[in-house]
Amino acid sequence: MNSKNNTVSGAAPHYRFTPWNIGRWVIWTLFAVALIVAPMLFRSSLAMTMLSQIGYLIIICLSYNILLGQGGMLSFGHAVYTGLGSFIAIHTMNMASKGSFNIPLVLIPLVGGLAGAFFAILLGFVTTKKSGTTFAMITLGIGELVASMALMFPEFFGGEGGITTDRVYGSAFLGISFGPAIQVYYLIAAYCFVCTAAMFAFTGTPLGRILNAVRDNPERVEFIGYNTQRVRYFAFIIAGFFAGIGGGLATINFEIVTGADSLNVVRSGGYLLFTFLGGATFFFGPIIGAVLLVLASVLLSELSKAWLLYLGLVFLFMVMYAPGGVASLVMMNLRLAKYGKLRQLWTSYLGLAGAGLVGVLGAACMIEMTYHLQLNAALGPELTFLGATLNATGYNTWFGAVFVMLTGFGLFELCRRQFVRQWSQIQEEIEHEIKRGGA
Amino acid sequence: MNSEFFVISLLNGVSYGLLLFMLSSGLTLIFSMMGVLNFAHTSFYMLGAYFAFTISGVVGFWPALVLSPLLVFVLGAAFERYCLRRVHKFGHVPELLVTFGLSYLILEVVQLVWGRSTVPYGLPEQLQGPLFSLYGTQFPKSRSFVMLVAMLMLVSVWLLLTRTRIGLVIQAALKYPEMVEALGHNVPRVFMLVFGGGAALAGLAGVIGGNTYVTEPAMAGSVGSIIFVVVVVGGMGSLAGAFLASLLIGLVQTFAVALDYSLISVFTSVGMTVTENTFGYPLLKLTISQVAPILPYLFLVLILIFRPKGLLGTRED
Numbered sequence: 001m002n003s004k005n006n007t008v009s010g011a012a013p014h015y016r017f018t019p020w021n022i023g024r025w026v027i028w029t030l031f032a033v034a035l036i037v038a039p040m041l042f043r044s045s046l047a048m049t050m051l052s053q054i055g056y057l058i059i060i061c062l063s064y065n066i067l068l069g070q071g072g073m074l075s076f077g078h079a080v081y082t083g084l085g086s087f088i089a090i091h092t093m094n095m096a097s098k099g100s101f102n103i104p105l106v107l108i109p110l111v112g113g114l115a116g117a118f119f120a121i122l123l124g125f126v127t128t129k130k131s132g133t134t135f136a137m138i139t140l141g142i143g144e145l146v147a148s149m150a151l152m153f154p155e156f157f158g159g160e161g162g163i164t165t166d167r168v169y170g171s172a173f174l175g176i177s178f179g180p181a182i183q184v185y186y187l188i189a190a191y192c193f194v195c196t197a198a199m200f201a202f203t204g205t206p207l208g209r210i211l212n213a214v215r216d217n218p219e220r221v222e223f224i225g226y227n228t229q230r231v232r233y234f235a236f237i238i239a240g241f242f243a244g245i246g247g248g249l250a251t252i253n254f255e256i257v258t259g260a261d262s263l264n265v266v267r268s269g270g271y272l273l274f275t276f277l278g279g280a281t282f283f284f285g286p287i288i289g290a291v292l293l294v295l296a297s298v299l300l301s302e303l304s305k306a307w308l309l310y311l312g313l314v315f316l317f318m319v320m321y322a323p324g325g326v327a328s329l330v331m332m333n334l335r336l337a338k339y340g341k342l343r344q345l346w347t348s349y350l351g352l353a354g355a356g357l358v359g360v361l362g363a364a365c366m367i368e369m370t371y372h373l374q375l376n377a378a379l380g381p382e383l384t385f386l387g388a389t390l391n392a393t394g395y396n397t398w399f400g401a402v403f404v405m406l407t408g409f410g411l412f413e414l415c416r417r418q419f420v421r422q423w424s425q426i427q428e429e430i431e432h433e434i435k436r437g438g439a
Numbered sequence: 440m441n442s443e444f445f446v447i448s449l450l451n452g453v454s455y456g457l458l459l460f461m462l463s464s465g466l467t468l469i470f471s472m473m474g475v476l477n478f479a480h481t482s483f484y485m486l487g488a489y490f491a492f493t494i495s496g497v498v499g500f501w502p503a504l505v506l507s508p509l510l511v512f513v514l515g516a517a518f519e520r521y522c523l524r525r526v527h528k529f530g531h532v533p534e535l536l537v538t539f540g541l542s543y544l545i546l547e548v549v550q551l552v553w554g555r556s557t558v559p560y561g562l563p564e565q566l567q568g569p570l571f572s573l574y575g576t577q578f579p580k581s582r583s584f585v586m587l588v589a590m591l592m593l594v595s596v597w598l599l600l601t602r603t604r605i606g607l608v609i610q611a612a613l614k615y616p617e618m619v620e621a622l623g624h625n626v627p628r629v630f631m632l633v634f635g636g637g638a639a640l641a642g643l644a645g646v647i648g649g650n651t652y653v654t655e656p657a658m659a660g661s662v663g664s665i666i667f668v669v670v671v672v673g674g675m676g677s678l679a680g681a682f683l684a685s686l687l688i689g690l691v692q693t694f695a696v697a698l699d700y701s702l703i704s705v706f707t708s709v710g711m712t713v714t715e716n717t718f719g720y721p722l723l724k725l726t727i728s729q730v731a732p733i734l735p736y737l738f739l740v741l742i743l744i745f746r747p748k749g750l751l752g753t754r755e756d
Binding site for chain 2: 068072074126129130132133134136137138140141142143144145148149152153265269272273276306308309311312313315316319320323370371374
């Protein structure tokens, strides 16, 4: 994981043009255009809430990746900083609407960010004392600590019900009251773009680079005179700041924060899961992760009751077979495309996808039937799944599902062997070409 | 605080602490052998309880006491063989993540198979009722059984590791894997057995913890972070440290739950008046029993500040 990372994080040297790095300008412009155009393409209110969620989750997942991908710190308590950022933000909003002091809504996410940074300064001092596995356990402990404290101080955290607010306060500026969802979306989008750019810029700063070195080889970093603990601490504070901004934006979007939901360890686990699925080894990986997170939690959970099970399985397979996440799969294929080899593989991809789909379909039928028996047994044995009616107690259905699954996975294995052969051959050819180009 | 309350709480605290030790010993064993922090460790604990519930419904509790840990052993070993070994080459973080993914999966599967509510996993007849009564308060047999099993387990693990040939190979494989491999021992298999063994210890804890306390899908999560606290407080990889820390945390939690003192009662006893307008009133009015859930974590923070290597830890990293 670490070795291939070195060339990737930061700027890819192959595409550096002087004096303008054209590739980078194109990508950032496309990103900005995508943020602006997205709500014009997807107009439904469901799409609007999803886009807003994606917007601030991109910030949160990217800030999480400062720890995981760039610092090698596996944190299980990231929700602490987003959640506390949310709480400070919501109290500030309530105070501002009461007229205690005057702060425009546009600056509320910054308040959340400062709160996140403050708590990262406070708690990070303890957590970053250790690295590696111990760090993971300690962040988990701190996460539990803060989450259980939330129920102890109902005055601040609002107990079980949480705290509500109204984002429309003060006088509207240039007709922008932040009442309609679209205005909130553009506020989130603006923050999303600026924060993404800032975090990308961070990867190039001396601190960002030395953070990568701390991840890869702490001893050497100690040797050249850096205090690894302090480097981790600073990175932790910066991650806390951006996490707090994300939390503040979430508050503005939902107008409610509950301690039980926004601080707990399950939430932190979710950030970890999707940052990893998106790809922690590339800067843009967590962006994919954030999109996946919203798609999974909104669409997949509507589609199936077993979505957490599917998610767990997907996660397990990704860790085992593609530890670089979706981003690494994309980059590997981009590399093939660059050398014009992608065309040789598309039949294999088609075969793999087809066979895999058949296998998954069979397995999914069985999982759905089991869930149906467990949860909706009172509704009778029949259930509809993807348009087909399945009889959860019938032997025929079970036999059919097993048969479909085994056929699918058998074919998949055959395709996979063929694919692996092709893949390694193509990689060899590319290596060959690179060597020839270099000579 | 009277002596009746003190003795009973002491016994309850020790039996809870010993249960925590059964859990953390498996975790510590796996961690010190393989360097893998098993996030799914308490999921194996939960599986042990649920397996025991099902098995004891068919053949009774006593066979389940043996069969359920065996089943968990097989599952743990299979997981090591087919998943963990595969990600070993990617480094520690993916190893941790794969066990994290497993804990997700086990939780979902348990909810799928046994439902989302508590299952009626009761005590067998021989363990029902009080063992003895002290100053009129009865101490249940089940708690003492937990203590007995934990002590037996502690002694047998210790004997296995220090007095047998297998233990020697395991200890050597930890420090000099290449050398042990060269001597003709199958080190990957040793690791597989160690992982399975650690999981089986958790499973055993589940069998006796599941009916003494409660068997539900949340049981893994509720002890999950506490045993990580135990391991960090005791010192990473130190069995003796884990023993000490589990007893400490067991006692602290048991005593704290029963105490109704708050800072206000302290202040009023020294003659100060505290009203709702006093600064920090929400903090002052909290009783010790209310803050009981966070005491282990506060303990963790204090240890990290004042003794970062843990109570009996040797390494500082």
